[in-house]
Amino acid sequence: MKKRNLTSTALAVVVVGSIGLTGCSAGAGSSGGESGGSGDSTGTLIVYTNSNSDGRGEWITAQAEEAGLDIEIVGLGGADLANRIVAEKNNPVGDVVFGLNNMYFETLKAEEAITAYEPEWAGEVDQESGDPKDGAFWPLVEQAIVTVYDTNKISESDAPSDTSDLWNDSKWDGRYEVNTALGQATPQLILAGLLTQHLDEDGDLGVSDKGWEEVEKYFAHGSPAVEGTDLYARITRDEVDFGVLPSSGIAARDAEYGTKTGVIAPEVGVPYVTEQISVIAGTSKQDRAEEFIDWFGSAEVQGEFAKEFSAYPVNEEARAQALPEVIELIDSLDKQDIDYNLVRENIAAWVEKTELEYLP
Amino acid sequence: MRNSSLRTMFRSPLVLVVLVVLLWFIATFLLFPNINLLVSTFFPGGEFSARAVEKLFSSERAMKSLFNSFLLAISLAVTVNVVGIFIVLVTKYFQIRGSRVLWLGYATTLIYGGIVLAAGYNFIYGRYGFITNAVRNVWPEVDPNWFSGFFAVLLVMTFATTTNHMLFLSSSLAKIDYQTIEAARNMGASTWKILWKIVLPALRPMIFAVTVLTFLTGLGALTAPLVIGGADFQTIAPMIVTFSKSASSRDLAALLAIILGLATIILLAVMNRVEKSGVYFSVAKVATPLKKQRIQNRAANVVVHVVAYLLFIVYATPVLLIVLFSFVDSTAVLTGSITLSSFTLDNYATVFGSPAVLRPFIVSIVYSALAALIVVGGLLFVARVIQKYRNPVTSVLEYLLHIPWILPTILIALALVMTFDRPNPLIGGQVLTGTTVLLLVAYIIVKIPFTLRLLKAAFASIPDSLEDAARILGAKSLFTFRRVLFPLVIPTAAAITALNFNSLLDDYDAAVFLYHPLYEPLGIAIKASTEGESNLDSMSITFVYTVLLMIIMGLTMYLVYGRSGGTTRRRKGRNVTPDAVANDPAAAAAVANTK
Known part of the structure; x- marks a missing residue:
């Protein structure tokens, strides 16, 4: 009696587990395995960020979908995220990274984990807030x-x-x-x-x-x-x-x-910290990564984002839509x-x- | 040991297969990645740098924290054994009224830990805790910060880490040959003398195993000192975490972790030596289930009852509070002013309101279950080989399997990412970085030492005569293993599987670097929902997740213990531990004999 009970429990767990495993390895085959080398330019765009909390991640995913962009947000704390991108640089998993501050982006640049791309909205932001020398990353919010x-x-x-x-x-x-x-x-x-x-x-x-x-x-x-x-x-x-x-x-x-x-x-x-955005070096989805950056950094999306999350955008056109109390506070503080x-x-x-x- | 020679070992094909697979695993996943990482850490630019040693030894703070960690580990090894053995005895050995209720209270540590546990204690005894408030209402001169520092950390961690005693010592106790106890009593031995001379010595292999685990837990203590240690009692683990996240300070993290790991390994070696010098076959050859003992001395009986129930209160209150707090507005909890109007379902609404809330649960359950089953299943064979054949080869293998104890999870994870980001001949030219497999590999790796220690201790209590009998009767080695040995260790193996499963469910350290973007595990989801600059309910949301985790973990423990316990009781009509019967050695021996 007793033994059969335990055996059946163990059996059930194994069966459930192996179903899970096949699910997992199927997933690995379609997205991880193939994109492992290079060439897989279809599938979901993986967006790395440390700025997904308070509902930001869900908001961005939903807005992107409306704009016809299929993205998956991977949210991790700043230091962990930067470490992960550097560790993965020979075989990148993410396609775009945003939200980290200048300090971390300087590290990513020094490690050659990101590549320069000049977005369509480059003229609307203060170059000094990003990477004026090489244009490796571009500012979003402050x-x-x-x-x-x-x-x-x-x-x-x-x-x-x-x-x-x-x-x-x-x-x-x-x-x-x-x-x-x-x-x-x-x-x-x-x-x-x-x-x-x-x-x-x-x-x-x-x-x-x-x-x-x-x-x-x-x-x-x-x-x-x-x-x-x-x-x-x-x-x-x-x-x-x-x-x-x-x-x-x-x-x-x-x-x-x-x-x-x-x-x-x-x-x-x-x-002041300025959150930046950039393409992760070695991505197989370069075109769509650029498309996402052009869309997310645009005055329209940044303005909406600022309204929704009391942010202070670097994009000058979007800044008009920021909440008045946010503008007042930021204006009262000098930048060190x-x-x-x-x-x-x-x-x-x-x-x-x-x-x-x-x-x- | 006569059969420990290398030649006997290599004669068995089963052992050979086990050894080959083991060697491949150790080389591929334990040695290669970590040596890679350590070489690049300690030999920057190809030359050894003693920088880390100098830096650490000239830092007063590092030395003090290191000292504190050792102090905690050594103290815990004593206090946890005292409390742990006591609760095992009152629930499984002595006749105590309401022992099943007591067991449930003591078992609460199975289902929660970490920050939530420390916070739970802080809400009771801390500066704004209700016991502190109540005491100060009577004696206002009491220091509100009384519950802080070494004493507080030791107390919280003592009650938090008796889990291993609850599970493994109980199951060893159930295997004691009751006839020896009866014989001693017939010869007039006192309760105390029987306990001291017969029961405790028989439990020694398992006590050694759980002591090593406790020592390691003390050395690695992270959250309890952070939350209640105060300025006077900070340990080394937070420093290791900070340093392992910075590429240029990683050598310091590695060095500190190696110091802690080596200390554990030395303790392990000492215990192994002591264990070797004795024989602890405690499995009863005739199934006479252990009968609970009456405490003869009336006064002693009363004292034991009182202490048992006091401990019950200490164990159970934090859990009840956490369940309660998950229904309370977080501001009220943090400012310490809970009224009827503070009760709310908002915290649950927040957790269940976010889209796809169930997915991380499923991902984590699958990962944890697979890892727990694979690691226990694989190590069942390995532990037997290592325990049975004691020679230099198996000793080296055993120590190599403890590598995951020497390095912090964060470094193990980083080493895996960086090693398997290119095709690797050791795994058939596959790339693992960015796949779902790597996190599973990491989970298996980090659970190896814990599983090995306990399985080995479980095998140590099985007499060789059982296996010999089976062999003489013509059973093949795999058959013997499956039908004779396996049933004897299955209670311990099931308990380890459940514990491994539970502890992996909310893992963050390994997942953060290894998880596949489309399969977000629970630890990451919890962290994401509790972080954020305008997110003030983080503590409450942690409580909600803890309650949900408690439900899953409680179910796991029920599957392993509760159900089988129920059928046993019905069948036998008396209150014996489920383990005692699950582990019916006579039946196993009978199987061997009929073959």
């Missing part, structure tokens, strides 16, 4: 990385005028959140924003001692982010007063937590001058040094 607080708790006049006051003024000791997950994009940009203010060719890793001191103090006096707990939840329960956030996240949080966000606008400006090529060359070493010496 975001500011800002230090925020709740004006219900701290009035604008009491708030520090410069972010460095947070770690230089004992008043704010332990009252601002620092993100220690340096493998992720935003914490890396914050670090880059700090260190590029203190560049010094003779200093360690091209940064002056003063710069490293700032980093040390920044982490020493901050309150490490809590995995799984949103910054605004911590602000609401009075654990911290300040924290860093990409500007596109503010509106939703004010609505959810009843906060009224204020932003620190330092004199040097704040780091960051040389992303230099950051790309150094960020890994900077992260390593910070991780080994300065994290709490």
